[in-house]
Amino acid sequence: MERYRLPDIDEKPACVVLAAGDFPCGELTMALLDGAECVICCDSAAEAFCARGGEPAAIVGDMDSLPESLSKRFAERVVVRPEQDVNDLWKGLTYAIEQGFHDITVLGAFGRREDHSIGNIMLLAARLHDARLRVVGEQGVFDFIDEPSMFESFAGQQVSLFTIDPKTEISVRGLRYDPPQNHLAAMWQGVSNESLGEEFEITTNGTTIVYRLLQPKR
Secondary structure, three states: OEEOOOOOOOOOOOOOEEEEOOOOHHHHHHHHHEEEEEEEEOOHHHHHHHHHOOOOEEEEEEOOOOHHHHHHHHHHHEEOOOOOOHHHHHHHHHHHHOOOEEEEEEOOOOOOOHHHHHHHHHHHOOOOOOOOOEOOOOOEEEEEEEOEEEEEOOOEEEEEEEEEOOOEEEEEEOEEEOOHHHHOOOOHHHHHHEEEEOOOEEEEEOOOOEEOOOOOOO
16 A cells, blocks of 8 residues: 655655746745755746756756746756647656656646646646656645555644545545545535544545645644
8 A cells, every 4th residue: 555655844855846836935845846856847937946046957848938048058958848738747747757757746836827726736636647746835735546545644634635536436544524425526525624643544446636734723
């Protein structure tokens, strides 16, 4: 059974894909970005990353918003993917997987436009078989599963569950509330569950998005 740890400020991710949403600003997200062995920037995300002194391993996208100065400076690291049927985050993830990365942390996936935030989460859920993906935001972390999995937690942690298909069978152990009749007929039904201890288990047979709030509820 796969086990999903909580992100930690001392962690050194093998690969971070930096999307072009709000730039990481919290202690945890900045620590993950600074500690990453490889940072792949999605197009214009490179501008803010370089402004902080970062050195991207690659800049991937259609390059419609990358400053010319960075295009020249990192000419050998620019990976142009002009196709318009997928967005730059999809392209960045594809490039990371092509480089052999299996565990990928996504930062900068939220903010700026609400529709992009929702779209990015759905995109990552669609790619859960391509790599072990997680999205770390300023308040919580999203993971994507479709089989029984264990999650590191703490008593009182707020947890939200979303299934893409309402026919998905889902059960939990270590959370305060059970899904009604082992299904989440609507995506809002799994919001704001609560962990009872140091871990919880989810058994599911379909694509499931798991959100853990990183700080205790106030």
